[in-house]
Amino acid sequence: MQNFELTILGCSSATPTSKRNPTAQLLNIAERFFLVDCGEATQIQLRKFKIKFQRINHIFISHLHGDHYLGLLGLLSSMHLLGRTEELHIYSPPELKEIIEVNYKYSQTYLNYKLIYHPHQFINYDLIFEDEKVEVRTIVLNHRIPCCGFVFIEKPPLANISREVIAFYKIPFDQILDIKKGGDYLTPDGEIVPNEKLITRKLSPRKYAYCSDTCYDERIIEHIKDVDLLYHEATFLSDMEARAKETFHSTAIQAATMAVKSNSKRLMIGHYSARYKDLQPLLDEAQSVFANTLLAIEGESTSIDYSN
Amino acid sequence: MQNFELTILGCSSATPTSKRNPTAQLLNIAERFFLVDCGEATQIQLRKFKIKFQRINHIFISHLHGDHYLGLLGLLSSMHLLGRTEELHIYSPPELKEIIEVNYKYSQTYLNYKLIYHPHQFINYDLIFEDEKVEVRTIVLNHRIPCCGFVFIEKPPLANISREVIAFYKIPFDQILDIKKGGDYLTPDGEIVPNEKLITRKLSPRKYAYCSDTCYDERIIEHIKDVDLLYHEATFLSDMEARAKETFHSTAIQAATMAVKSNSKRLMIGHYSARYKDLQPLLDEAQSVFANTLLAIEGESTSIDYSN
Numbered sequence: 001m002q003n004f005e006l007t008i009l010g011c012s013s014a015t016p017t018s019k020r021n022p023t024a025q026l027l028n029i030a031e032r033f034f035l036v037d038c039g040e041a042t043q044i045q046l047r048k049f050k051i052k053f054q055r056i057n058h059i060f061i062s063h064l065h066g067d068h069y070l071g072l073l074g075l076l077s078s079m080h081l082l083g084r085t086e087e088l089h090i091y092s093p094p095e096l097k098e099i100i101e102v103n104y105k106y107s108q109t110y111l112n113y114k115l116i117y118h119p120h121q122f123i124n125y126d127l128i129f130e131d132e133k134v135e136v137r138t139i140v141l142n143h144r145i146p147c148c149g150f151v152f153i154e155k156p157p158l159a160n161i162s163r164e165v166i167a168f169y170k171i172p173f174d175q176i177l178d179i180k181k182g183g184d185y186l187t188p189d190g191e192i193v194p195n196e197k198l199i200t201r202k203l204s205p206r207k208y209a210y211c212s213d214t215c216y217d218e219r220i221i222e223h224i225k226d227v228d229l230l231y232h233e234a235t236f237l238s239d240m241e242a243r244a245k246e247t248f249h250s251t252a253i254q255a256a257t258m259a260v261k262s263n264s265k266r267l268m269i270g271h272y273s274a275r276y277k278d279l280q281p282l283l284d285e286a287q288s289v290f291a292n293t294l295l296a297i298e299g300e301s302t303s304i305d306y307s308n
Numbered sequence: 309m310q311n312f313e314l315t316i317l318g319c320s321s322a323t324p325t326s327k328r329n330p331t332a333q334l335l336n337i338a339e340r341f342f343l344v345d346c347g348e349a350t351q352i353q354l355r356k357f358k359i360k361f362q363r364i365n366h367i368f369i370s371h372l373h374g375d376h377y378l379g380l381l382g383l384l385s386s387m388h389l390l391g392r393t394e395e396l397h398i399y400s401p402p403e404l405k406e407i408i409e410v411n412y413k414y415s416q417t418y419l420n421y422k423l424i425y426h427p428h429q430f431i432n433y434d435l436i437f438e439d440e441k442v443e444v445r446t447i448v449l450n451h452r453i454p455c456c457g458f459v460f461i462e463k464p465p466l467a468n469i470s471r472e473v474i475a476f477y478k479i480p481f482d483q484i485l486d487i488k489k490g491g492d493y494l495t496p497d498g499e500i501v502p503n504e505k506l507i508t509r510k511l512s513p514r515k516y517a518y519c520s521d522t523c524y525d526e527r528i529i530e531h532i533k534d535v536d537l538l539y540h541e542a543t544f545l546s547d548m549e550a551r552a553k554e555t556f557h558s559t560a561i562q563a564a565t566m567a568v569k570s571n572s573k574r575l576m577i578g579h580y581s582a583r584y585k586d587l588q589p590l591l592d593e594a595q596s597v598f599a600n601t602l603l604a605i606e607g608e609s610t611s612i613d614y615s616n
């Protein structure tokens with residue numbers, strides 16, 4: 001089974017604490033290492049958790065609040081200083097390019113590798129990345145400034161076909177891949193054996209949705225339907241719902257409600273306000289609505305498994 | 309005795325490690341808290357070492373390489389989010405203003421307090437800050453991009469006058485401060501008692517010089533003469549002297565040589581290359597030239613005492 005694993009690098013909201021760094025996540029899908037947001041000190045977190053950051057080729061930035069991108073310039077410079085030559089793709093609001101260029105103009109930094117910018121179009125379910133294993137799409141969130149979440153979708157994995165079935169139908173080796181991909185089998189006698197009679201299990205592609213900073217907004221639901229893991233910010237407890245609304249953030253109850261309404265299989269909450277030293281009340285509140293909730297904890301990895 | 313204490317927040321060179329953060333220092337002179345450079349994650353270090361960052365009113369940035377200023381935007385935002393209203397002074401290369409403004413334009417950040425910019429003139433011994441207790445002057449360093457060091461100089465402290473002297477000359481209470489400041493005493497009989505006969509000890513003002521990033525350059529020496537503590541970068545061991553020269557950095561031997569030639573009382577080295585896991589060889593090398601050398605270590609504070 002190919003990897004689909006999320007590692008939390010930072011789970012704090014705008015003001016970090018001595019224990020919690022601003023938002024950053026590393027998502028490994030089939031050995032593609034996607035960095036999702038890059039708050040201050042992300043490179044230090046990567047070092048701390050012994051993640052080789054030269055393996056990151058794609059960085060997704062949800063929006064231009066500092067706690068989601070201020071670690072980027074340092075990380076890009078370190079990649080350069082440590083000898084990177086491979087190109088790096090950045091998916092972000094368009095203005096990030098200007099920010100990076102102004103900084104590098106004055107520091108006279110000339111990267112030894114190419115930065116390729118992919119500016120967000122702020123369109124729902126816009127395909128921004130695709131290869132043979134994964135696609136990534138944007139979700140328009142509802143925050144104080146333009147902000148995109150992301151859905152990471154595995155391409156449909158190959159089905160299994162048993163040795164017994166191969167032997168029974170005498171399927172030639174060179175046709176097995178076609179059947180695994182969903183094809184029927186045409187016997188030498190001209191008989192068609194339909195795919196569903198040949199394969200043992202067809203796995204549903206796994207999906208991870210990332211809703212970094214947003215107020216509660218039901219328009220998001222249709223784009224995160226049935227995901228295996230939903231990350232949804234939960235900056236506040238529900239006694240601060242008015243404050244959440246005012247600052248375009250969510251409460252733990254609201255995050256859990258989004259998980260219920262989108263039929264997500266699991267929910268991870270994060271982006272905790274610095275006021276919460278103990279995160280248990282946030283978890284309790286979310287679990288009161290959606291039991292299958294977990295906390296984003298720095299350094300912890302969560303495997304996203306097939307649900308069938 | 310008033311405080312004169314340096315706390316190291318970061319001691320790494322450009323690529324931080326899991327154990328060492330990029331450059332930042334906090335200098336407390338008589339309860340003025342000066343932040344000297346502000347590498348990535350400085351606000352997290354301040355939190356970790358339980359330093360109240362709202363007490364910082366003056367931030368000095370030596371140059372615009374990311375490892376010396378990338379923590380600034382996050383720190384300024386956190387100061388704002390945590391309710392700061394007091395104005396904040398930034399002493400830096402002029403272009404920093406543009407960098408800050410571009411970032412805040414796109415994040416739509418409007419600070420609740422005033423930032424007052426004091427652009428460096430890149431003039432040696434230029435007075436950039438002064439109040440009744442301290443003055444700060446720039447030193448032009450020799451680095452890849454324009455770079456200033458700083459000398460922090462205590463105003464001459466008051467001399468001591470003993471109870472016995474006061475009783476012997478019957479000095480009225482309202483004249484004591486004048487004498488402590490250096491004045492003579494005129495007796496009711498018209499006799500002048502010179503200051504040096506009255507005071508017990510005259511302390512020399514303490515000085516701290518900060519040479520953040522520079523190649524070995526003897527032109528700096530005259531501006532750091534006789535300082536109580538010299539911080540001088542020592543990115544490399546001397547077997548990498550060619551690399552030091554090429555990158556406009558210094559070796560531990562060169563830093564120590566600067567301490568000898570400037571008649572500094574103590575030397576602190578820092579800005580270590582990430583290649584050195586163990587710092588002892590850097591210390592050994594410096595101490596072979598200048599015995600009174602210490603290492604910059606994150607979280608450690610060094611008191612700068614009177615030398616007489």
